[in-house]
Amino acid sequence: MTPVVARLVGAGLLLSTLPGLAGCAARRPAPAPAGIAALSLADTTFHWIERSAPGFRVHFQAGSYAAAHQDSLVGRLPSAAAHARELIGAPALQGPIDLFFIESRTEMNRLIGTRRATGFADPPSRTVLVMTNAGWRAFERHEIMHVVAGQAWGPAAPGTDWLVEGLAQAADGFCAGHPNEEVAWALARRHGWIPLRDVLTRFRAQPDLRAYLQAASFTAFLLREAGADALRGLWHGGATLDTRLAGHTLAELDTRWRADLSAQWIPEPGQLERIEAVGCGEA
Ligand SMILES: [Zn+2]
Structure with a gap:
């Protein structure tokens, strides 16, 4: 899965003040790349090819797998952003997302300083980095949701990693070709x-794959049951077992979600072991 560098994504990032556009009908140039995007573009060890799509500046490294598949990769970005916005009722972004397709963990390490991540998002600067190659599919929907939610709702409260990642992975929807x-x-x-108490209070201490997928499935359920405004309340205020949504405590909703879960899948021998070993993205 994308053990996304959520410590970078979720913690400590502040939304810079966005320019108020209300009442301004003048066409203004798109904001320049900022933050990690600007640093990545300035890294002369990469040779970036730029493409554009509605709402995106897309950056490919010359000669990469992604560059060879750039038309199809670019083509799926606008619908990914629209899907993320629709899930939480977010307004249009106030500038393009700078999205970089990266070939390997080595390159990711050169850009953000860790090999753990196959995806990275910095909501304040609307920057996304996703790894893809012949053996790994890109998790652009996951990372784009981080940007859309971060831009719409601002910084998440401490202790809401389960919700930040749950929402992102819910937007992606799939693991190894199967629904979350x-x-x-x-x-x-x-x-x-994983007990809900541990999901809420010790999310980062849980096994990545199980925690992300459980949080994604639960968050999708909460979205259906209580709506985006209720999740926005948790995003800003945090959550405990006793937090009430749509007339029920989170603990009660957790019980109902598991009781209602109809998606059952019996993997072939070795299939689940493979997913646990390599993650959700094996192509
Ligand atoms: Zn993430």
């Missing part, structure tokens, strides 16, 4: 569910 819910269910059948 199916893989979460298969993992829970093998290992048990």
Whole structure:
């Protein structure tokens, strides 16, 4: 999965003040790349090819797998952003997302200083980095949701990593070609569910794959049951087992979500082991 560098994404990033555009009908140039995007473009060890799509500046490294597949990769970005906005009722972004397709963990390390990540998002500067190659599909929907939510709602409260990542992975929707819910269910059948108390309070201490998929499935359920405004309240205010949404405590909703889960998947021998070993993105 994309063990996204959520410590970088979720913690400590502040939304810079956005220019107020209300009442301004003048066409203004798109804001220049900022933050990690500006630093990445200034790195002369990379040779970037720039493409554009509605709402995006897209950057490919010359000679990469992604550059060879740039038309199809560019083509799927606008619908990914629209999907993310629709999920939480977010307004249009106030500038383009700078999205970089990266070939390898080595390159990711050169750009953001860690090999752990196959995806990275910096909501304040609307920057996304995603790794893709012949053996790994890009998690652009996950990272774009980080930007859309961060721009619409601002910084998430401390202790809401489960919601920040749950929402992003819910927007992506899939793990190894299966819906999040199916893989979460298969993992829970093998290992048990992570108690909600631990999801809420010790998300980063849990096994990545199980925690991300469980949070994604639960967050998608909460979106359906309580709506985006309720999740926005948790985003800013945090959540405990007793937090009430749509007339129920989160603990009650957790019980209902698992009882209602209809996505059941019995993997072939070795299939789940492979996903647990390499993550959700093997192409
Ligand atoms: Zn993430």
